[in-house]
Amino acid sequence: xxxxxGGVTAAKGFQASCAAAGIKYxxxxxxxxxxxxFPCRAAGTFTTNIVKAAPVKWDRDIVRSGKGxxxxxxxxxxxxxxxxxxxLDCCEATAAAAAGALGLEPEQVLVASTGVIGMQLNMxxxxxxxxxxAPALSGSRQAARQAAQAIMTTDTHPKEAAVEFxxxxxxxxxxxxxxxxxxxxxxxxxxxxxxxxxxxISSELLQEALSxxxxxxxxxxxxxxxxxxxxxxxxxANGQAGNAEITEKGADYEAFAQALHMxxxxxxxxxxxxxEGATALFEVKIAGAESVPQAKAIAKSVVTSNLVKTAIxxxxxxxxxxxxxxxYSGEVxxxxxxxxxxxxxxxxxxxxxxxxxxxxxxxxxxxxxSAPEIxxxxxxxxGTASATAWGCxxxxxxxxxxxxxxx
Amino acid sequence: xxxxxGGVTAAKGFQASCAAAGIKYxxxxxxxxxxxxFPCRAAGTFTTNIVKAAPVKWDRDIVRSGKGxxxxxxxxxxxxxxxxxxxLDCCEATAAAAAGALGLEPEQVLVASTGVIGMQLNMxxxxxxxxxxAPALSGSRQAARQAAQAIMTTDTHPKEAAVEFxxxxxxxxxxxxxxxxxxxxxxxxxxxxxxxxxxxISSELLQEALSxxxxxxxxxxxxxxxxxxxxxxxxxANGQAGNAEITEKGADYEAFAQALHMxxxxxxxxxxxxxEGATALFEVKIAGAESVPQAKAIAKSVVTSNLVKTAIxxxxxxxxxxxxxxxYSGEVxxxxxxxxxxxxxxxxxxxxxxxxxxxxxxxxxxxxxSAPEIxxxxxxxxGTASATAWGCxxxxxxxxxxxxxxx
Numbered sequence: 084x085x086x087x088x089g090g091v092t093a094a095k096g097f098q099a100s101c102a103a104a105g106i107k108y109x110x111x112x113x114x115x116x117x118x119x120x121f122p123c124r125a126a127g128t129f130t131t132n133i134v135k136a137a138p139v140k141w142d143r144d145i146v147r148s149g150k151g152x153x154x155x156x157x158x159x160x161x162x163x164x165x166x167x168x169x170x171l172d173c174c175e176a177t178a179a180a181a182a183g184a185l186g187l188e189p190e191q192v193l194v195a196s197t198g199v200i201g202m203q204l205n206m207x208x209x210x211x212x213x214x215x216x217a218p219a220l221s222g223s224r225q226a227a228r229q230a231a232q233a234i235m236t237t238d239t240h241p242k243e244a245a246v247e248f249x250x251x252x253x254x255x256x257x258x259x260x261x262x263x264x265x266x267x268x269x270x271x272x273x274x275x276x277x278x279x280x281x282x283x284i285s286s287e288l289l290q291e292a293l294s295x296x297x298x299x300x301x302x303x304x305x306x307x308x309x310x311x312x313x314x315x316x317x318x319x320a321n322g323q324a325g326n327a328e329i330t331e332k333g334a335d336y337e338a339f340a341q342a343l344h345m346x347x348x349x350x351x352x353x354x355x356x357x358x359e360g361a362t363a364l365f366e367v368k369i370a371g372a373e374s375v376p377q378a379k380a381i382a383k384s385v386v387t388s389n390l391v392k393t394a395i396x397x398x399x400x401x402x403x404x405x406x407x408x409x410x411y412s413g414e415v416x417x418x419x420x421x422x423x424x425x426x427x428x429x430x431x432x433x434x435x436x437x438x439x440x441x442x443x444x445x446x447x448x449x450x451x452x453s454a455p456e457i458x459x460x461x462x463x464x465x466g467t468a469s470a471t472a473w474g475c476x477x478x479x480x481x482x483x484x485x486x487x488x489x490x
Numbered sequence: 491x492x493x494x495x496g497g498v499t500a501a502k503g504f505q506a507s508c509a510a511a512g513i514k515y516x517x518x519x520x521x522x523x524x525x526x527x528f529p530c531r532a533a534g535t536f537t538t539n540i541v542k543a544a545p546v547k548w549d550r551d552i553v554r555s556g557k558g559x560x561x562x563x564x565x566x567x568x569x570x571x572x573x574x575x576x577x578l579d580c581c582e583a584t585a586a587a588a589a590g591a592l593g594l595e596p597e598q599v600l601v602a603s604t605g606v607i608g609m610q611l612n613m614x615x616x617x618x619x620x621x622x623x624a625p626a627l628s629g630s631r632q633a634a635r636q637a638a639q640a641i642m643t644t645d646t647h648p649k650e651a652a653v654e655f656x657x658x659x660x661x662x663x664x665x666x667x668x669x670x671x672x673x674x675x676x677x678x679x680x681x682x683x684x685x686x687x688x689x690x691i692s693s694e695l696l697q698e699a700l701s702x703x704x705x706x707x708x709x710x711x712x713x714x715x716x717x718x719x720x721x722x723x724x725x726x727a728n729g730q731a732g733n734a735e736i737t738e739k740g741a742d743y744e745a746f747a748q749a750l751h752m753x754x755x756x757x758x759x760x761x762x763x764x765x766e767g768a769t770a771l772f773e774v775k776i777a778g779a780e781s782v783p784q785a786k787a788i789a790k791s792v793v794t795s796n797l798v799k800t801a802i803x804x805x806x807x808x809x810x811x812x813x814x815x816x817x818y819s820g821e822v823x824x825x826x827x828x829x830x831x832x833x834x835x836x837x838x839x840x841x842x843x844x845x846x847x848x849x850x851x852x853x854x855x856x857x858x859x860s861a862p863e864i865x866x867x868x869x870x871x872x873g874t875a876s877a878t879a880w881g882c883x884x885x886x887x888x889x890x891x892x893x894x895x896x897x
Binding site (some may be wrong): 133134135164166167199200202311312389390394397401402403406407409410411412414418419438439477478479481482485486 | 573574609718826
């Protein structure tokens with residue numbers, strides 16, 4: 084099992100394309116299509132926000148139907164959320180246009196949108212985009228990368244990952260792309276993530292693997308605590324690896340789950356490190372907890388604290404803010420047992436021992452906290468459970484991006 | 491019942507003073523004392539953070555004892571949190587020093603601290619400060635103001651309020667001061683608030699009035715979502731108004747509760763409007779909810795959203811972020827029934843009707859959102875309950891203040 088270079092086209096039979104449709108952005112691509120040359124089983128997880136974007140409703144119905152899907156059409160710039168009946172009509176029209184171009188039924192086309200909430204999509208532009216997306220489909224490495232670029236909003240770089248693994252004696256691949264920079268918060272999944280695999284696996288197990296995985300991957304990411312209306316993770320499996328269909332849990336299922344997790348955690352770290360305005364990936368590991376839910380709640384509380392995040396932005400070992408954020412997590416633990424370390428490529432340093440300051444060098448701490456990827460590791464000394472959350476620092480860049488996002 | 495000019499010395503028999511003790515800040519006052527010439531009943535509410543500062547533990551024991559108190563000593567600059575046994579020793583030594591200077595028992599002296607977590611107090615400086623605080627006590631208007639200034643950290647101005655009311659045929663006063671700018675989040679109370687009243691009321695009812703009040707006042711304020719280790723509200727009542735002791739609920743108790751609420755809401759609005767880096771007070775009113783807890787949860791979710799707060803900073807009517815934050819509050823409601831307005835001194839405008847954009851002028855919305863006090867008013871059309879929360883915008887100033895707070 085290993086990472087390979089690739090994205091949404093890395094698995095056999097998957098193609099992608101992009102187009103500049105002028106949805107909102109000018110001078111860049113803003114639509115992407117993912118297509119499987121063979122029918123796929125489809126799994127998905129969606130935002131838990133009561134306010135759900137129209138495409139979330141469309142996709143949820145398709146995933147729930149169990150009939151699978153064969154294509155995904157995505158636009159960036161306009162979220163198609165809070166758009167009422169007209170927004171749902173846009174989804175249907177988008178799927179119908181793509182289905183027409185690809186020789187599919189509309190119900191085989193998943194739809195996704197990201198961008199400004201409340202604006203209506205210009206369907207003429209969407210349909211023109213689809214007319215260019217379909218003939219441009221390609222299974223090349225470059226096509227995957229370009230699709231990953233087209234779905235970006237405030238992301239500063241495309242996010243892709245792929246892993247090769249074995250199942251039923253056959254080589255299989257899972258790959259994917261995601262976007263997400265603002266409005267990222269652990270509650271279901273990140274904004275948009277499209278995963279493809281050539282594994283042959285039942286719909287039920289495909290969904291089960293995805294639903295289980297996001298609890299430890301996308302649901303542990305936070306950029307700003309805002310759970311989007313559009314959060315969507317889609318996973319398509321077309322069976323082209325040639326393995327016998329996986330219909331029960333066992334070594335093959337576990338291999339797939341592990342490969343899936345390698346891809347999703349890899350994408351999660353990219354999302355966190357590319358949070359709006361972020362200069363650093365901030366990883367929080369809680370060890371020695373009584374239970375995994377306790378460890379997760381505490382890790383999330385730290386990774387979402389504005390005060391902790393601004394301290395990281397300032398390369399400031401202001402550990403009191405970390406203990407404070409642990410303390411208001413809602414979980415019960417003994418603060419006077421907590422040990423805390425900071426770690427990065429520049430080294431590892433113990434900052435706190437048994438709830439009070441350890442004897443450490445501020446200079447060394449600042450050096451460690453100036454790296455592009457920083458970990459805070461707390462040991463509660465209460466038990467053996469652990470959890471990891473991913474976030475980023477909070478900087479002037481976040482304010483600049485969000486104080487006038489729409490103009 | 492009316493507001494009067496005054497603060498912590500507005501009620502009969504209360505005095506205050508301040509001193510520059512060099513705790514952490516240079517060139518400014520950083521210690522304050524509040525003293526009653528007569529014994530007081532004492533009520534208090536404290537942070538729910540598992541990590542509690544030493545003075546919180548000290549004060550909680552005094553309040554719980556039911557024996558009352560007669561003085562408060564407060565320092566700004568160092569929070570005396572995460573300071574272990576030594577931190578508790580500092581509280582005791584502080585109370586003992588003040589008791590010695592005032593002719594009281596240490597258990598009659600409440601202690602409060604605000605500032606950096608994890609550093610130890612220099613007790614020599616604290617004791618020198620107390621030696622100057624005691625002889626400087628005064629019941630003057632100016633003394634109250636100077637005490638309110640001395641307890642500030644990143645606050646930009648002192649926060650005081652006082653209300654005159656009648657109980658048992660006598661004129662009574664409740665006044666107070668508070669500080670709070672960062673680490674403010676609804677869960678128990680804001681950082682530090684000291685209230686004084688000359689009302690004669692039983693300890694039990696004093697505590698009951700305070701505990702009930704903070705649910706709709708301090709617990710509805712959020713600057714940055716971080717619940718402090720030091721949050722403390724103290725309320726001293728010395729009975730000098732001359733009314734017969736209030737020992738049961740009735741018109742007098744209600745008058746007091748109303749006066750208390752006028753003072754606390756007034757202070758809450760000052761805290762929110764003076765949030766770190768804030769340029770605007772941001773008030774969120776949720777109406778038409780099924781229950782008050784539902785209305786509160788939704789109001790808090792909006793007022794704590796970084797994306798909403800940055801939109802307010804940009805005077806941007808990005809209402810989708812408000813509906814989004816309502817949607818992830820954890821409360822169930824129908825987004826397609828929601829109406830939304832923005833209001834300020836510059837006017838009132840409907841932004842959203844039945845879950846989608848109303849026909850409004852962006853120019854007018856921007857004008858309304860450029861005022862120093864802004865309200866967002868959402869009607870869920872589900873019931874008759876309502877709630878209000880107070881926060882502020884999220885600006886570059888917040889980042890500047892917090893990215894390098896300790897240096």
